[in-house]
Every structure is written in structure tokens, then in C-alpha cells.
Amino acid sequence: MxxxxxxxxxxxxxxxxxxxxxxxxxxxxxxxxxxxxxxxxxxxxxxxxxxxxxxxxxxxxxxxxxxxxxxxxxxxDSEPLEAVEDWIIPFVATDLDTVGFGVDLADETREFASTVGKVFADTSHRVTTAVERVTPRKWRRD
Missing domain, CATH: 1.10.10.10 (Winged helix-like DNA-binding domain superfamily/Winged helix DNA-binding domain)
Structure with missing residues (x-):
């Protein structure tokens, strides 16, 4: 899968x-x-x-x-998206007490997750930009 x-x-x-x-x-x-x-x-x-x-x-x-x-x-069926939600929450819940939620991540884990998130966002942006450049205007949903 x-x-x-x-x-x-x-x-x-x-x-x-x-x-x-x-x-x-x-x-x-x-x-x-x-x-x-x-x-x-x-x-x-x-x-x-x-x-x-x-x-x-x-x-x-x-x-x-x-x-x-x-x-x-x-x-x-949104159940599989719960794994995504669990991964994202520590990044968007900066004003919450993450220790209170049992999400006390080690510094190495935080750094790794931050790097993965940045690489994912950068790759997503590059792919989107490349697709927009090669997709004929009539097929775009602007």
C-alpha cells in the first residue's frame, strides 16, 4: 500500500x-x-x-x-487521515502545551520532522510549478 x-x-x-x-x-x-x-x-x-x-x-x-x-x-473514509493529523498537530499547535498532550519529542525528532516538512513543501511547490508550466492553459482550473 x-x-x-x-x-x-x-x-x-x-x-x-x-x-x-x-x-x-x-x-x-x-x-x-x-x-x-x-x-x-x-x-x-x-x-x-x-x-x-x-x-x-x-x-x-x-x-x-x-x-x-x-x-x-x-x-x-477519513480514518486513514488521522495518521496525517497526528503527524501535523505538533507543527500547528505551537501555542499549545505539547507536553500536556504527551507529544514530548526529542530534539533530534523535531529537527528530522522539520527537515522532512520543509523538503515536502519545497518538492510540492516545485512539482506544482513544473506542472503549471507544461499544462496548456485550457486545461487549468485557475
Whole structure:
């Protein structure tokens, strides 16, 4: 199984997760399900592209699927994102007493986590910039 950070590093997959989150939060959609065609329409992406990314999300346990005939209905499963949340909290909770939460990290661990975070952010920025340079304007979602 792919590392959760690798899975959510892709902007298209994050967009799909956002659509699923929005559907889950909408009134009148108690199941939180959405069809592949609705995702395609919302994000203005091709069906094969959406299906490819949904497979990655499904393999990572971030979405569940219900089949009905030839139609597939997806729903967000946010439980795997708890690992991401647990990793991020020490970075964003600077004003909280982290010792009180049992997150007393050694200096080496803090330095390592800081370095990984900076490298991840830098790499993400570089990839996004490179994709924007090579993606034709008509395909961008500006």
C-alpha cells in the first residue's frame, strides 16, 4: 500500500477528496455518496483520470465504493487521515502545551520532522510549478 503522504501529495486526489468531503457535509445526502460521473462533472476532468485516482484512494483506504449495476458510488473514509493529523498537530499547535498532550519529542525528532516538512513543501511547490508550466492553459482550473 502506498504511503498516505504520497497519496494525498497529488493535487487531483486532494481535489477528489474535497468533492467527497463536500458531498458528505451536504444536507440531503446522508450517505455522502457521489457517482464517478458527478466527480468528473464537478472537477471537469476525464473519466479515466478520475477513475485512476479513485483507485489509488480506494487502495489507500480513503474512499469506499458501492457498485450498483455499471455505476460506482464513492464515499469518503477519513480514518486513514488521522495518521496525517497526528503527524501535523505538533507543527500547528505551537501555542499549545505539547507536553500536556504527551507529544514530548526529542530534539533530534523535531529537527528530522522539520527537515522532512520543509523538503515536502519545497518538492510540492516545485512539482506544482513544473506542472503549471507544461499544462496548456485550457486545461487549468485557475
Amino acid at each position: 502506498a504511503d498516505i503522504f504520497d497519496v494525498i501529495a497529488d493535487a487531483t486526489r486532494r481535489d477528489i477528496l474535497g468533492v467527497l468531503k463536500d458531498r458528505h457535509a451536504e444536507e440531503g445526502h446522508s450517505s455522502g455518496e457521489i457517482s464517478v460521473s458527478e466527480i468528473v462533472s464537478t472537477l471537469e476532468l476525464s473519466q479515466p483520470t478520475v477513475s485512476k485516482h479513485l483507485k489509488v484512494l480506494r487502495d489507500a483506504g480513503l474512499v469506499s465504493v458501492r457498485e450498483e449495476g455499471q455505476h460506482r458510488y464513492y464515499r469518503l
